[in-house]
Amino acid sequence: MRKFAISAAALAAMMGTPVLAQDINVKLGVLNDRSGVYADLSGEGSAVATRMAVEDFGAAEKGMNVEVISADHQNKPDVGSNIAREWYDVDGVNAIIDVPTSSVALAVADITAEKNGVLLDSGAGSTVLTREQCQPTTVHWTYDTAALANGTGGAVTNAGGEKWFFLTADYAFGHSLEENTMEVVKQNGGEVVGSVRHPFPSQDFSSFLLQAQGSGADVIGLANAGGDTVNAIKQASEFGITQAGQKLAALLMFVTDVHSLGAETAQGLNLTEAFYWDQNDTTREWSARFEEQMGSKPTMVHAGAYSATMAYLEAVEAVGSAEDGRAVVAKMKEMDIDDPLFGKTKVRGDGRVIHDMYLFEVKAPGESEGEWDLYNQVSTISGDDAFLPMLDECDFTKK
Amino acid sequence: MFELLGISPPVLMGQLLLGLINGSFYAVLSLGLAVIFGLLNIINFAHGALYMMGAFVAWMLLNYVGIGYWPALILAPIIVGAFGILLERTMLSRLYHLDHLYGLLLTFGLALIIQGLFRNYYGISGLPYQIPEVLSGGQNLGFMFLPNYRGWVVVASIIVCFGTWFMIEKTRLGAYLRAATENPVLVGAFGVNVPLMIMLTYGFGVALAGFAGVLAAPIYSVNPNMGADLIIVVFAVVVIGGMGSIMGAILTGYLLGIIEGLTRVFYPEGSAVVIFVIMAIVLMIKPEGLFGRPA
Numbered sequence: 148m149r150k151f152a153i154s155a156a157a158l159a160a161m162m163g164t165p166v167l168a169q170d171i172n173v174k175l176g177v178l179n180d181r182s183g184v185y186a187d188l189s190g191e192g193s194a195v196a197t198r199m200a201v202e203d204f205g206a207a208e209k210g211m212n213v214e215v216i217s218a219d220h221q222n223k224p225d226v227g228s229n230i231a232r233e234w235y236d237v238d239g240v241n242a243i244i245d246v247p248t249s250s251v252a253l254a255v256a257d258i259t260a261e262k263n264g265v266l267l268d269s270g271a272g273s274t275v276l277t278r279e280q281c282q283p284t285t286v287h288w289t290y291d292t293a294a295l296a297n298g299t300g301g302a303v304t305n306a307g308g309e310k311w312f313f314l315t316a317d318y319a320f321g322h323s324l325e326e327n328t329m330e331v332v333k334q335n336g337g338e339v340v341g342s343v344r345h346p347f348p349s350q351d352f353s354s355f356l357l358q359a360q361g362s363g364a365d366v367i368g369l370a371n372a373g374g375d376t377v378n379a380i381k382q383a384s385e386f387g388i389t390q391a392g393q394k395l396a397a398l399l400m401f402v403t404d405v406h407s408l409g410a411e412t413a414q415g416l417n418l419t420e421a422f423y424w425d426q427n428d429t430t431r432e433w434s435a436r437f438e439e440q441m442g443s444k445p446t447m448v449h450a451g452a453y454s455a456t457m458a459y460l461e462a463v464e465a466v467g468s469a470e471d472g473r474a475v476v477a478k479m480k481e482m483d484i485d486d487p488l489f490g491k492t493k494v495r496g497d498g499r500v501i502h503d504m505y506l507f508e509v510k511a512p513g514e515s516e517g518e519w520d521l522y523n524q525v526s527t528i529s530g531d532d533a534f535l536p537m538l539d540e541c542d543f544t545k546k
Numbered sequence: 547m548f549e550l551l552g553i554s555p556p557v558l559m560g561q562l563l564l565g566l567i568n569g570s571f572y573a574v575l576s577l578g579l580a581v582i583f584g585l586l587n588i589i590n591f592a593h594g595a596l597y598m599m600g601a602f603v604a605w606m607l608l609n610y611v612g613i614g615y616w617p618a619l620i621l622a623p624i625i626v627g628a629f630g631i632l633l634e635r636t637m638l639s640r641l642y643h644l645d646h647l648y649g650l651l652l653t654f655g656l657a658l659i660i661q662g663l664f665r666n667y668y669g670i671s672g673l674p675y676q677i678p679e680v681l682s683g684g685q686n687l688g689f690m691f692l693p694n695y696r697g698w699v700v701v702a703s704i705i706v707c708f709g710t711w712f713m714i715e716k717t718r719l720g721a722y723l724r725a726a727t728e729n730p731v732l733v734g735a736f737g738v739n740v741p742l743m744i745m746l747t748y749g750f751g752v753a754l755a756g757f758a759g760v761l762a763a764p765i766y767s768v769n770p771n772m773g774a775d776l777i778i779v780v781f782a783v784v785v786i787g788g789m790g791s792i793m794g795a796i797l798t799g800y801l802l803g804i805i806e807g808l809t810r811v812f813y814p815e816g817s818a819v820v821i822f823v824i825m826a827i828v829l830m831i832k833p834e835g836l837f838g839r840p841a
Contacts, residue, residue: 185670354811374671374672385765408674409674
């Protein structure tokens with residue numbers, strides 16, 4: 148925390164622009180799923196994390212007037228777009244935070260560019276946000292499907308899981324995750340022996356799992372999320388698939404999903420995350436404060452909302468105003484961030500945030516010392532390896 | 547012949563069996579709906595939420611009171627049934643003289659409230675519930691690995707379904723019930739307490755949903771939305787079977803489970819809609835449903 152403040156202060160000094168912080172008004176809107184499948188991994192927790200960031204940044208002491216509001220986009224692009232427009236046009240919101248569900252995030256990213264606001268995305272997974280539909284006002288903080296594929300896909304293939312069968316949620320996110328992972332598997336000398344696309348959401352996976360079992364694959368890749376992943380893993384264990392030697396690779400899983408499964412069922416799973424509460428003293432201390440308010444440990448999406456807000460406020464202070472979204476994001480891209488939760492972090496020219504990702508393995512019930520003591524860290528994947536390289540046309544620092 | 551379809555007989559057998567297992571849930575749930583609709587004329591949209599409650603009550607019994615799966619299998623339906631009776635007494639009973647639509651709207655609203663409350667307190671990710679010790683593991687049937695618990699689900703649902711059918715169609719109590727729906731005034735005149743009977747019937751129909759919820763708890767994620775996803779399919783099952791037909795609801799439940807299972811092999815993307823396609827076809831050809839009597 149202190150390092151963060153010092154480096155930012157140094158930065159501000161370097162800029163040589165003394166700022167009258169008293170004049171800065173900032174309004175932040177946390178827009179995410181507050182009632183549906185992603186409500187636990189984002190939801191109110193992201194609003195709590197954002198408010199913690201405002202407090203830790205010391206906005207009040209610096210004389211900055213920061214207000215945080217929140218709303219439910221119900222995972223519907225039309226609902227999300229309407230709220231975003233209203234926030235920018237009527238309520239004077241300067242930045243929209245979180246926005247899980249890629250389809251909604253893409254819609255909000257376009258509106259944000261049009262209104263010259265800032266999108267600090269933590270919850271969405273699609274790489275399209277910083278590639279095909281990149282915007283100068285988008286900052287994509289926490290993770291994306293390519294990083295997940297590189298992490299889990301690469302690790303499992305290298306550990307001897309050469310033949311893959313995919314169980315893919317039949318919508319944009321699932322397809323994108325499947326495609327990214329297939330590429331990584333092939334690059335690492337693996338082979339894809341089949342795939343099946345299941346309706347989203349599904350309750351029963353037994354039929355698909357039996358097809359995967361019959362395929363002779365070493366690894367069943369789960370290119371889905373939330374309740375679908377939880378159900379698929381639960382049933383794979385029930386049908387003796389994992390016991391028979393086939394491995395499961397959950398390509399997107401949050402700590403809340405693992406908690407929901409319980410260590411008994413989830414043990415031994417490999418998964419990739421950008422943040423885990425029990426990594427070091429700082430993350431533990433921060434997570435304990437979060438838990439006091441939310442009653443559960445934070446996910447990487449919550450952590451992303453916190454850190455993105457910190458960096459954003461830092462940039463706003465340096466620029467001297469939150470009005471010009473493009474200028475604030477450009478400032479964020481100049482900063483060297485030593486983030487308390489994500490470590491060394493850099494906002495790249497295309498808005499993709501580069502930080503380390505981690506490969507975890509779920510602990511066995513005997514090893515686990517508490518209901519949230521769930522992961523062993525297997526390896527660290529450096530940010531440059533985890534994320535896709537930047538597309539030239541998306542490098543907004545050049546323009 | 548099977549080989550021509552690109553699927554070997556063992557795989558086909560496996561998928562048929564899986565379909566039967568899923569059909570078990572459809573059958574128990576649609577049976578409850580059919581009982582409530584057939585005898586009370588209420589379209590009970592809260593059925594999915596009550597199914598979810600069954601699973602949650604089982605979880606609460608285990609985690610708050612330390613009561614395991616087997617007692618919960620009896621206790622949870624009773625608790626959910628009692629909750630249903632409360633709803634019937636305080637709200638539904640005021641709507642009997644109105645159009646079906648009012649009952650539907652009320653129960654739909656109740657479903658949203660119940661789901662919202664559970665979501666608020668327990669979150670959306672779901673809670674873990676282990677398969678009981680006795681039924682863990684499974685049998686190798688040669689063509690597939692059948693988890694013991696799934697076998698138990700099929701057996702339990704068949705017993706409950708046919709027990710209910712027998713009680714309503716073949717016993718004196720069932721005869722009273724059916725008579726009371728035809729002419730409540732006359733049956734009341736014979737000294738039968740009709741409102742009490744209707745109340746208990748609703749409680750029983752709801753308890754069936756709770757029972758299905760407990761059966762589902764160890765294999766599906768116990769989360770507040772588990773019923774919302776299922777209820778629409780179950781309504782389609784009831785419509786295909788014929789609204790209010792007890793045997794129709796049971797048989798259609800198993801049959802559609804099997805058809806859905808087969809779709810998952812031949813065209814997985816279509817497995818979410820196949821039941822609705824069948825519903826549309828049945829409504830065009832035989833609007834009263836496969837087992838319904840023409841109105």
